[in-house]
Amino acid sequence: MSFERIYRKVQGIVHKARKDYYIKLWEKSDWDQEGMLILYQLLQSQPGIEEDPIKLYSYFKVKFRNYIKDKVRRQESQKRKFDRMNHEDISELSHLVAERGMLSDDKVLLRDMLRRYRQQLSEKDQVHYEALISGQRFKGRRQMVQDLQGYLSDFKD
Template sequence: MTFESIYKKVAPIVHKTRKDYYIQLWDQEDWDQEGMLTLSRLLTACPGIENNEGELFRFFKTKFRNYVLDMVRKQESDKRKLNRQNYEEVSEVAHKLYIREMATADRVILRDMLEQYRQALPEPLQDNFDRLMGGEVFRGRKDMLRDLKIYLKDFKQ
């Protein structure tokens, strides 16, 4: 018996579960894929179960529905609201998108101000400034960031 033929037997369980529960961003192929993964795990955990259709259906239905319920709980959990993805077609909301990119003139001014700040620093701190611009961590980094923030307070993007 091939895996595909076994999956065809349990596919109606997947399709009925799909009608009963909603999981964001899952389409028909996703449901089938998750059903196949569940079936594969079941066949690995219980060798020979494919020969007993009654147990196969019962075990698969329990395992698959429990998995789907876990996904629904995860989707609806207050702790995981950040995991929710609101899907909107980009072509429908393209007019709302604002790309926040610095204009060339602002970029030149910022680079000039940063270079002036660097030149005003004593020589040992200039090395720390270079490390700061490289994203490195060093002693005194917070103080330098605070000073730089004060120095750049008049800079508007």
């Protein structure tokens, strides 16, 4: 039996996991590729498993979901906080940063302006500000970005 035919048998497990979990920047083809990789490893470690469909489904499901859970844990771990930041936040504020990097005095000025902006926020908005800085989503995020851009408008070239 060809590898593609065997993969089609377990592909539903991959697509269900895709609906259940979110992994940053993964598209459908990435999910299929990882599913094929896990299936290949399973076929190598358990020769003949493709002959027993029940065993194939259960072994693959456990192995694939554990793999995905590890990916999600890694993505969400505190040590990798930078990896979780949404790259769109950088593009929304990139016009504020010079192309070859900021000078030290500009960095100090920007940090001071951000500190003052945060201090003038309510407690609830400070929580939202922290969520914005760490790349999280929340209701009112777009408005806060616009407010912050307005506040930092003097900082533009």
